[in-house]
Amino acid sequence: MTILITGANRGIGKALSEAYAGRGETVISTARSAEGCAPLDVADPASVTALAKGLDGQAIDLLICNAGVYPDKDQSLDTGYPPEMWAEVFAVNVTGVFLTVQALLPNLSKSAAPKIAIISSQMGSDTRAPGGSYIYRASKAAALNLGRNLATDLRPRGIAVGIYHPGWVRTDMGTEAADIGLDDSVSGLIARFDALSLETTGCFETWDGRPHPF
8 A cells, every 4th residue: 555644754644654664555755844755845836746746647545634734822812813824824734735635636546445534633623612723723624624525526536535633642733731642643543544435435533433523
């Protein structure tokens, strides 16, 4: 199986790359700039096009859209959340997912059972609204909506799409205060990706297999 992972230079993306490589899969790790990763800035259309061109028609069995940013943790409602921050986050967390999927559709179509896994978050669910982190929450809600609609349009092409909450994970983004470690999140996510099929396409699930309310 050939797997392409965005944002694979650290955190969940890096751990997924290592886990898949450890079980003998062919892994294409991508990042904006990192040793051992193919260059890919998901917010830059030219970079996405260059990656697809460099793959030269190689089949991709699983595309994991993991790249993401979360710069608005400590923003103030009264004075924060500047427009340029909104633009940056949506360019990576939403538009970047779409551009990557769009560019790699020919590669996915060459797989016998292609899959797309989109890392969203429970912070994008309509059922959770504790306030704060407006940009990140909005972007993850948009990524969730994007994934659901992609699932509808790609099902006739035989491409399954799943959207996942990886848990609150102890990474640079999640901080040491988070609930679970990388190993638990990654092993759970891989089990979810393995189980993804056209029968479950459009699902929104947690890392440990629970359906998450939209």
